[in-house]
Amino acid sequence: MQENGNRTNTNGKGLLALARELATFESNLPALLEKDAGRFVLIHGDQVVGAWDIWADAVAEGYRRFNLEPFLVQRIDAEEKPLFLSREPL
Numbered sequence: 252m253q254e255n256g257n258r259t260n261t262n263g264k265g266l267l268a269l270a271r272e273l274a275t276f277e278s279n280l281p282a283l284l285e286k287d288a289g290r291f292v293l294i295h296g297d298q299v300v301g302a303w304d305i306w307a308d309a310v311a312e313g314y315r316r317f318n319l320e321p322f323l324v325q326r327i328d329a330e331e332k333p334l335f336l337s338r339e340p341l
Contacts, residue, residue: 271296272323283327294323302327 272294276283279294279299283292287302291309295317303309306324313322 268321269323274322275299276323276325280327280329284329287327288329290327291324292327294325295320 275294275297276292279292283299285300290302290304291306292299292302293309293313297311300312300322301309303312306326309324313324313335316322
């Protein structure tokens with residue numbers, strides 16, 4: 252699962268587990284921006300499942316439909332905002 256730059260390691264494969272979903276997001280981004288900008292899209296494999304206003308609702312639907320299979324929840328935004336992580340405590 253990924254949301255707005257947050258990466259979750261899935262079975263030790265990291266983002267490789269989401270390569271198909273990320274490619275689907277990129278190829279559908281123009282249409283998603285036109286119709287659902289600012290919302291959260293749920294993608295499983297090559298399928299754009301739908302868009303939700305609330306991130307948690309999209310994640311819950313992903314788990315309901317796909318259980319532990321990889322899926323992507325991503326904010327529909329023209330500019331992906333980077334997430335900065337540090338090993339240092341805040």
